[in-house]
Amino acid sequence: MVFDFKRQILNFVVQICFKIEYNNMYAILEIAGKQYKVENDKYLYVDKLEGEEGQALTFDKVLLVENEGNVQVGAPVVSGASVSAKILAQVKGDKVIVFKKKRRKGYKRRNGHRQQYTKVLIENITA
Numbered sequence: 280m281v282f283d284f285k286r287q288i289l290n291f292v293v294q295i296c297f298k299i300e301y302n303n304m305y306a307i308l309e310i311a312g313k314q315y316k317v318e319n320d321k322y323l324y325v326d327k328l329e330g331e332e333g334q335a336l337t338f339d340k341v342l343l344v345e346n347e348g349n350v351q352v353g354a355p356v357v358s359g360a361s362v363s364a365k366i367l368a369q370v371k372g373d374k375v376i377v378f379k380k381k382r383r384k385g386y387k388r389r390n391g392h393r394q395q396y397t398k399v400l401i402e403n404i405t406a
Contacts, residue, residue, distance in 0.1 A: 306404045307343040308362055314342065317362060317401045327395040330366045336399065338362045344406040351406060360406045367398040 305318045311326050330336065341360035344351045351357050372394040379388040 304344070304346045304404050306341050306345070306360070306362055306406075308338050309340040309342060310338060317404070319401060319404060322367060322398055322400045324370070324372075324396040324398055326397070327369065328366070328397045328399075330397070332366055332368055334366045336364045336366065338364065341406075344404065346406060357406065360404075362401060363403045363405075364399045364401050367400050370396050370398055372396055 303318050305316055307314055307316050309315075311328070313326070315323055315325065317323060328336070339356070339361050341357045341362060342353050342355065344357050344360050351360070353360070375392045375394075377388075377390040377392065379390075380386065
């Protein structure tokens with residue numbers, strides 16, 4: 280009887296852990312030579328794009344679209360698919376310190392760099 284109860288619990292846990300829900304539509308697209316996985320109403324940081332805050336963008340280089348388990352793979356892009364987005368902000372990334380040193384020569388150089396990014400909100404994926 281105890282083993283039967285343990286088996287029921289194990290079956291319940293397996294059903295919860297391996298349950299696959301297809302309620303989110305996602306796409307893989309190419310922006311400035313890099314590939315990103317995007318979903319509706321999510322934001323991402325991409326390399327700096329030209330534009331003002333609040334400006335609408337449309338990305339046409341959609342490589343893959345998944346909607347409720349139906350996957351469309353492009354060759355190289357999915358025809359008729361596009362992703363509409365909006366620029367939220369132009370931001371800078373964390374500072375990276377570049378330190379160069381040559382031993383016994385008195386040579387030291389310290390330099391810093393902050394990469395510029397664009398924060399983009401994904402509004403709609405159409406396939």
